[in-house]
Amino acid sequence: MRWATYFAVLASVLSVGLALGVSMPLVSLRLESWGYGEFAIGVMAAMPAIGVLLGASLASRLAGWLGVPAAMRLCLWGGALSIGLVAVLPSYPLWLGLRLLIGMSLTVVFILGESWINQLVVEQWRGRLVALYGSSYALSQLAGPLVLGFLGSDDDFGFWAATGLLVLAPLVLLGRGGAPTTEAYSVTFRDLLAFCRRLPVIAWAIALFAAFEAMILTLLPVYCLQQGFSAEIALFMVSTVVVGDAVLQLPIGAMADKMSRQTLFSGCAVTLMVSSLAIPLLLDTALIWPVWVLFGASAGGLFTLSLILIGERYRDDALVRANAHVAQLWGIGCLLGPLLAGAGSQWISGHALPLLMAVGAAGLVVLTRRRGAFEPASV
Template sequence: MARHTRLCFLRLAMTALSDPLADFTPRDRRIGITVAIACVSLVGVGLSLSIPLLSFAMESRGASGAMIGLNTAMGGVATVAVAPFIPRLAAGLGVRPTLFLALAIGAAAILGFAFIQPFWAWFPLRFAFGVSLAIMFVLSEFWINALAPARSRGLVMGVYVTALSVGLGAGPLILAGVGMDSLAPYLTCAGLFVVAAGPLLFAGCSAPPLERAEKGRGVLFFLALAPVATLSAFIFGAVETGAFAFLPLYGVQLGFGATTAALLVTAMEVGNVLLQIPLGLLSDRMDRRKLLLAIGVIGFFGALAIPLAGASAPLLYTVVALWGGVVCGLYTVALAHLGARFSGTDLATANAAFVVMYSFGLIAGPPVLGVGFDLWPPYGAPAAIAVLMGVFALVAAWRVRAPS
């Protein structure tokens, strides 16, 4: 233990003199990556449990759909508001202490929903919960990306996104098991945030250090410097959230029962889980900008193929799974692309820009697909997705022709 402490101190002392990650052993990197993935995946379970829980809780107390929607949107507002400042906060407090703080805020906010009655108070609570999630995703993804070996960075990010997708899929199942008519789901969700602190306790000094960013190198700087990667986050946020909202409605319009239609979202998640590691491996073997372009093109034609599947449930599930898994690669490959281009505080700030753009996508996606759905029911939703993917493909094609 004493030797480990001395090693941590030595690393901190040498940070200003050399690459702060130069003396991280392969074992240190494996431990650090595993810790960060475990931590953020547990938070993902809590996140996916909380979204339907809070929506049903508000509805049962008579809240309107507009009220529920506005409250849910506060999470995205929080991310956009605080993400640009997270690297500076972590540089001052340290990565691990900042993550502990985020977990404490998240657990306290969830318990607040259980015990605080006035609806107006749920808006600052939702904002606080969004702050917690923003810190968790910005710093966890920075941690994973910073420690990932260059030769297998895509594989590591594929494993991370796969684990996160499994976690996001587990939340609703847990909610179905514990029910929504007691304190149990709130205590379970808060408990997940507490349990997520466990891996951090064993992280030792495997968290990558952060220094203060250079003046002028903020989120806007990296939005301009890495437009394809950050646009990937926006497009994926918009398409994923919009598809989750409108795929079940699309299925119902085709004549499916509500349960059968809802399984279209499950099919999309299955594709996410199955394809991220293969896409990550592929990204380690080719120009990631070209792979992002290929994903954009496949996403465009895949969206057009959804109506062509007709009302055959097995065929539609297959198309949605394959299409959804490929489109999810926007997140996986773009993160690996950022990790290959940037390091240290630049990487943390670039990841903050990535998370901000993803949040903008969450906000923009459902209205865009909703307009399409209203203009051309039910095919307008996949048509709107095709437009988004086509725009992304055009931008990616332009950037592929530019210097790296």
């Protein structure tokens, strides 16, 4: 196994997590300070999701033309340019377009980076090494709000820090090999439908985690502010959720190499449902802190286990296409999650965010109870 390449690819993807962890909450806090409501903030949070859908259809084609490493470098620099323009063009309509471009470019990085990692790892270490990827990515997002808290949200230092990271990240990929080979092929929604019919549990889990991540980084700070917490406590709560995601992914990955991955998956779904329902009940008590940890850990575990299960089944071009479907599902989840939670918070209930996650997790629990839920169905 190429360990140096594994860590180089890991580092490049982590730079994306840190850049998003700094810039996404800053955008939401900036819009809230300008007087925009939850729905407008939710629309802004959903824009990268549309970019994800566009980027997913281009990833295989771009990698086929340029090769995986060159395509990743190009898109990292594209993301840097987009975030830099957010800093110099403080306009809601312009930010909508720039967030779309950010979603497109960084989606290609995720698709190709996850494919590259799953191609490199050996089967007996797959759970731990994919979990290390998931845990490290979550830690990079955790560091994002912490860095933002240090830099402050009253100026544009956070945007410039994110831009600098994405400018430097492509350099670690120079000279690296072992990437999957792929054809120049555009992934369509018809292909996505076939993937969802083959693996509906994995498809649902990915879309649910995407909604979770988009809402946590963009709407959770606003949710906490509206429940009476200060901006510092709100950002600390976001960080606590991501800590749960990050810290417990490694034990989950280790267990995935030793026990039934399907049983572990089902346990994460149940834990996410219960913790989501507990948030409104325990928000004003000390018990909310361990609930935040379980909330993040169970959601992150679903995504990590989904990547592990995909890595078991696919290689090379098929692996890149499968991860393109992951990105499409990610885009759908990122699009619907903030929109539904933002609208629900403004017009139905102030606790719409955790309740929406509880409903999604309950649907996943039902799917996991179906016979042969984790076996690819014929289409």
